[in-house]
Amino acid sequence: MDTVFDRYEIEVIPDKAPATQVGYRQMMSNLHQFFGRMDPKDLRQHNAALYRDKRKVKAPTQANRELQLLSTVCTMAVEWGAMELHPLRGLRKVPTRPRDRYVSDAEYVVTHSPYDQMFDGSVASHGATADGYLQTHTRQCDGCGIAGTPREN
Numbered sequence: 001m002d003t004v005f006d007r008y009e010i011e012v013i014p015d016k017a018p019a020t021q022v023g024y025r026q027m028m029s030n031l032h033q034f035f036g037r038m039d040p041k042d043l044r045q046h047n048a049a050l051y052r053d054k055r056k057v058k059a060p061t062q063a064n065r066e067l068q069l070l071s072t073v074c075t076m077a078v079e080w081g082a083m084e085l086h087p088l089r090g091l092r093k094v095p096t097r098p099r100d101r102y103v104s105d106a107e108y109v110v111t112h113s114p115y116d117q118m119f120d121g122s123v124a125s126h127g128a129t130a131d132g133y134l135q136t137h138t139r140q141c142d143g144c145g146i147a148g149t150p151r152e153n
Contacts, residue, residue: 001035001043004077012076027066030055035070040082043074048088060094067091 005028013024034051035043048067055063070088077083103111 001038001040002032004040004073004080004082005032005036007080008073008076023065024069027062027069030066031070031073040077041084043083043087045087045089045091048091052091052094056094060096064093064096067093 009025009028013021013028016024035047038047048070051070052063052067055066067088071086071091074083074086074088078086
């Protein structure tokens with residue numbers, strides 16, 4: 001798989017956005033370590049399931065992202081002739097919890113105000129504005145220890 005991963009890094013990753021390139025290269029490093037020495041034609045779904053089960057212990061969402069990247073690499077490997085069939089079709093994802101809190105309209109307005117645009121939309125200005133808003137406009141939810149915004153009727 002090392003040769004397939006290397007080809008993907010050379011031919012596909014440079015066409016991605018800079019932030020995506022960084023993330024993909026980090027994920028590729030993990031995939032190289034686990035699957036690198038394997039012949040692409042020997043990769044089977046149970047190999048990916050073993051990787052998923054080991055990786056999900058520390059980072060379930062990241063495990064899903066890495067498996068998605070591996071699936072994309074396998075699709076390219078089939079096109080390049082390194083694999084006969086895509087081995088990951090039907091592989092189950094790691095179940096993850098959905099978000100339990102979303103950004104409110106008020107928080108969005110505060111973090112995307114014209115004032116912040118004067119600072120070229122820098123992360124520092126957004127973070128400072130958002131932190132100030134959240135510190136003054138959050139409450140504890142009925143003793144559960146989770147900060148939340150006041151409910152609107």
